[in-house]
Amino acid sequence: MKLKSASYFFALALLGASSLASAQSGESTYKQVCASCHGAGVLNAPKFGDKAKWAPLIAEGQVTLTAHAYFGVRAMPAKGGNPNLSIEGFSDALVYIVNNSGGNWKSPDAKTIAAINKEVEARKAGANKK
Secondary structure, three states: OHHHHHHHHHHHHHHHHHHHHHHHHHHHHHHHHHHHHHOOOHHHOOOOOOHHHHHHHHHOOHHHHHHHHHHOEOOEOHHHHOOOOOHHHHHHHHHHHHHOOOOOOOOOOHHHHHHHHHHHHHHHHHHHHO
């Protein structure tokens, strides 16, 4: 019985560490990639923490906003200007920004990542038609 309890608590600790690592990587990516524009509002980028500016974007939903921003939207370059940024890394940075700007998003699971990728592909297809 003690082994089951120990295993259970070990699994919970790993899960907590995984969530913490994800949050830390989102913050780290924000600081390395996103803060240069979203910290100062460069080219009218919504500033980190500006609940009024982020509210309509957050209302678009996690899949739509993440995909559009990852693809590039308005003055924002694709992947925030970092061509090596994965969809997962980008998503976690956006979760960090949103959660500090009035939202309450979770780090995307595999199903959400698949939906984001599908929306990115739709944006690419639409851009190729122009």
